[in-house]
Amino acid sequence: MSDMSDMSDTSEASHEPSASSSEKDASCQTEGQIQRQTEGQIQSNNQHKQATEQEEHSIDTATGKSAPANISSERVKKIFTDIAWDYERFNKYSSFGQYRSWLKTLIDKAPIRPDSLMLDIAGGTGDVTFMACEHKQPAHIILSDYTPAMLDVAQTRLDAGEANGVPIVLAVVDGQNIPFDDDVFDIVTMSYGIRNMPEREKALSEMYRVLRPGGALCVLEFSTPPNPLMRLGYDVYLRWGIPAWGKIVTGDDSGFVYLANSIKAFPDQEGFSKMLYDAGFSRVEYTNVTFGVAAVHIAYK
Numbered sequence: 478m479s480d481m482s483d484m485s486d487t488s489e490a491s492h493e494p495s496a497s498s499s500e501k502d503a504s505c506q507t508e509g510q511i512q513r514q515t516e517g518q519i520q521s522n523n524q525h526k527q528a529t530e531q532e533e534h535s536i537d538t539a540t541g542k543s544a545p546a547n548i549s550s551e552r553v554k555k556i557f558t559d560i561a562w563d564y565e566r567f568n569k570y571s572s573f574g575q576y577r578s579w580l581k582t583l584i585d586k587a588p589i590r591p592d593s594l595m596l597d598i599a600g601g602t603g604d605v606t607f608m609a610c611e612h613k614q615p616a617h618i619i620l621s622d623y624t625p626a627m628l629d630v631a632q633t634r635l636d637a638g639e640a641n642g643v644p645i646v647l648a649v650v651d652g653q654n655i656p657f658d659d660d661v662f663d664i665v666t667m668s669y670g671i672r673n674m675p676e677r678e679k680a681l682s683e684m685y686r687v688l689r690p691g692g693a694l695c696v697l698e699f700s701t702p703p704n705p706l707m708r709l710g711y712d713v714y715l716r717w718g719i720p721a722w723g724k725i726v727t728g729d730d731s732g733f734v735y736l737a738n739s740i741k742a743f744p745d746q747e748g749f750s751k752m753l754y755d756a757g758f759s760r761v762e763y764t765n766v767t768f769g770v771a772a773v774h775i776a777y778k
Contacts (some may be wrong), residue, residue, distance in 0.1 A: 512637070517778050535675040541742035545655075547674035554624050556732035557601070561626035561726045564602055571722040579697055579766045580608045581667065583773045586764060587695040589613040593663040597621060598652040598684065603631035607639040608665075614643050615664065621650035655683040658702065662687050668697040672743045681756035688778045690695025695775050701745035702769040711770060715740055744770045 537544035538553070567578040583605065589595065593615040597606045600620040610616060622628050628647045635645055650656060652667070653676045665684045674680045684694050700707045706757065716736040723733025744752065745770070750761045756778035765772050 478653075502667045522542075534678060536677070538673055538675055539738040539742060544675070548674040548692070549673070550651075552735065553673045556735060557624040558583065558626040559729070560723075560727055560732060561602070561624065563631050564630070565604070566735075567722060567726045570726060571719055575767050575770075576604075579607075579771050580604055580668065582764060582766055583666070583695055583697040584608045584612050586762075586773050586775050587613070587666065588775075589615050589664055590691050592616050594661065595619070595664040596655075596657070596662045596687065597664065598650065598655070598665060598667045598680075599623065599673070600631065600666075601627045601670075603634050603639070605668050606631070606645060607634060609666070610641045610643045610645075610716065616644075616647045618643060619648055620645055621696070623649070623651050628680075633760045634699075650725060653683060653754050655687050657687050659686050660689045664686075664693045665691055665692070665694045666696075667694070669698060671700065671749075672698055677752065678756065681752060685757045685778055690778055692778050693733070693775055694753070694778075695773070696749075697771060699740040699743065699751070699775050700765070700769055702771040703712060703765075704768060707768045712741070712762050746774075747775060 478555050535544065535546035536542060536549070538549040539617055557564070572579070587609070589609060591614065595606075595609065595615045595618045597603075597618060597620045599607075599624050600606055601624075603620055606618050607619045609618065613624075620628070620631055622631075628649065631647060637646070652670060653674055663690055667684075671680060681694075688694065702711050718731045719740075720730040720736040724730040727733075743749070746765065749772075750763060753761045753774060753776040756776075758778060760777045761774060762773045762776075763772045
């Protein structure tokens, strides 16, 4: 089935984003230099950030209610460790094949250039990264995820040649404590990630911080169909369909009950747009896909 909706709503901007006028150092770095930069900054910056940043509001991502961050973080890591090798198959079946067209929409909307340095947060098995390599080929990509098992799958895809010549570094990174300097990346991408982060405001602020002025945060996330009948059918599917597909694909539906609950607890398109503005972004656009079941948000610094 083809993508049934490409309607987009563009929020008002305080100013248009502008590309950097200076030559980007990252565009001339070798893959080895990027690797050393990644390892060094993770070791030196992450401990400092966690020790100095103020504690942010955290929630239970399954309910949206206030809760200690470790409840959701530990649950998410366990779920995605358990399903890592079945994750792509689950996405294919549970979206009835639509998930690749959603990823393509994300990459089409993302202002990726040949000289872009891209950070893929919650990149999982590499779906966004490898879609970018296929269609736009940025200069370098750091593919990161909170769960090492997901990156193990991504490594097999990298070994199989899916990077198409784009230098890629894999890194275990918590999107709520990004271990890189300010104003480093031209593009930050994320698919199905922010919904699983208990400290969402902190995560969005971190992504804003590491973007260069004029850079863009590009997010694909499940959302809320605006049509009431479609919304009702979607709610039924989340309650029964998602756990059923999880059971079929992995033999266990427990983690997929959580995934369905987290989708229902996540803000709608306008609510997430407000979160992006609150994090400091100057212009936010979103595009609904498949009746608004999911949405692509592009937010400019």
